Amino acid sequence: MKICIIGNSHTVCIDRAWRDMHESYPDVSLTFHRRSGQYFNQFRADTHNKILTITDASSKSRIQQSSGGDGTIDFSQFDICLLIGATRYRWPARVAQLGGQAKAGYSAQAITAAAKDLFASSHPSVIFPVIREVSDIPVYQLHDPFLAHPKGWSGAQLKHDYRYYDYPRGVDLMNEIVYSPLGSELIRQPAETFAAENWTKPGFAVGLKKPFPAQVKAGFTDEMKDDRRHMNSDFGKIRLLDTFDKLGIKPAP
């Protein structure tokens, strides 16, 4: 199974996990195409050669560096594509809210309209039509992780403010309304990674050792150094195993 990964910094936890796991999966290859931030809008379809190119030179260089290729993406070389990150961390909570609203009694057509709008407002939506111009490859999306809650939080602090909330239902709805018609699927963040409905367990957070220069410049202090948006390889392993399970990929006996 050849897997094409297109993503941003949220691919790092997957990459780290894969380095420890790959020997158990001799028939599986993961090729990472990544750069930071939201850059999916830079991809263009080269319909003649059936490949994706990227307009920005810096992004191209990062893609070359991370994939070891020439900066383009040829889907004929892959069996599936995983899109990772670029939604921003609030987006999955919005999916969960939508699921809760559907359960609470909002009409099906209102939920359908909102699901389409919610997808359209997320950055990864821009790459789907571009991919479909050159390939029918199955595309799976892994959204940004839910924010890890600050260490020491418990009980009432973990309760979310949303009146309606149902993450599994929200993901199911998004798949039914948006992703399935695109030949795609949004893959849930696994249940075991949650501390509460709305938070990733803090033990999975990267927890960077010091504020970055840009953070210092912006007034961040030592107490604010933890990165609660990016997860570690333990999280990456759970996410990857769960994705493999969905794809029917099993370790070699």
Next chain:
Amino acid sequence: MNNPYMNLPSEAFWRSGVADLDMMDIKGLWTPKYKMGRWQRFATFGSCFAQHFGKALARERFKWHDGEPAPVGMSADNKNLFNYERFSVRTANIYTTSLLNQWVSWALNIKSAPEIFWEKDGRFYDPFRPRIEPNGFASVEEMLRSRQLTIEALGEVIRTTNVFVFTLGLTESWFDVEGGFEYPMCPGTAAGDFDKKKHKFMAQSYDFVEKNLNTVIGLLRAANPDIKILLTVSPVPLTATNSGKHVLVASSASKSILRAVAETTANNMPYVDYFPSYEIINSPVFKGAFFKPNQREVQQFGVDFVMRNFFAGIGHEMTSDEERARIKVAHRKKVEAQQKMEDIACEEEILAQFAGEGAKT
């Protein structure tokens, strides 16, 4: 000679308050009875004109109570299509005080909403909100669930709102003979079928309007003892009348009753105030300038003029279009800068840890 008029302010005299002024310079049209400001939560209900009130409050960053939020992520166009954010909950237009009484009675569990529905071409319509969804509902159950959501949200809004703004719109109404309940629109207009044996027209009298309004205010105050009520009368004339009179005459009769009820109620109750949006649009002083060519709908600058008077009354300077645009741009830049900083700060550094490492395994 001494008399009570000698020391009155200029607004008390037609010449100094009106005739000597350009119409747009007329000021002091309303002095609120109680303090109002951004710290309070406002809920808005009533006829079409009430929508402008809610939108203006939200635009001026007052705490406009959105008691039944749109599904998360829904675009502005779809919110409009599905009637979200028009009123504080999705009751749709509440034209009469008796219809308001009906909704409030349901919301406070005094009465139950009848489980009636209208069906057309396999879609189901709520007789109390026939246009709330663009193509009706998929099933009766869905329609009833949606209505229940609105009823529950209204109850919550009543219990947690500081200022309940209600715009009185009509006196002409339609009732169900058997059930005794009121329809917001004549059956057979937006949906449903009209049956003259089942559906009864009522041109509401002053007493009927006042009695219902007093009942509503009593219910609101019982559920939320500190709630204040702000009444306005819609300046928009009737679209049509079933009274047998000319629509212009029927409009005048209807608005006169509503205006008189609002005046009496506000005079009798310290927690009820009246804001003169009706006069601001309709007074001959303004020469009909705020109406669209059909002489019925109000132009946006008329709405803005009304709301400027409202905000001036409570001591809030309305944000100009230029200022609003500036705030919007500044906010967008701030969000973008913050996101960019996050991207640069976190993502580049994390990716940097992988610099030079082969990624294909």
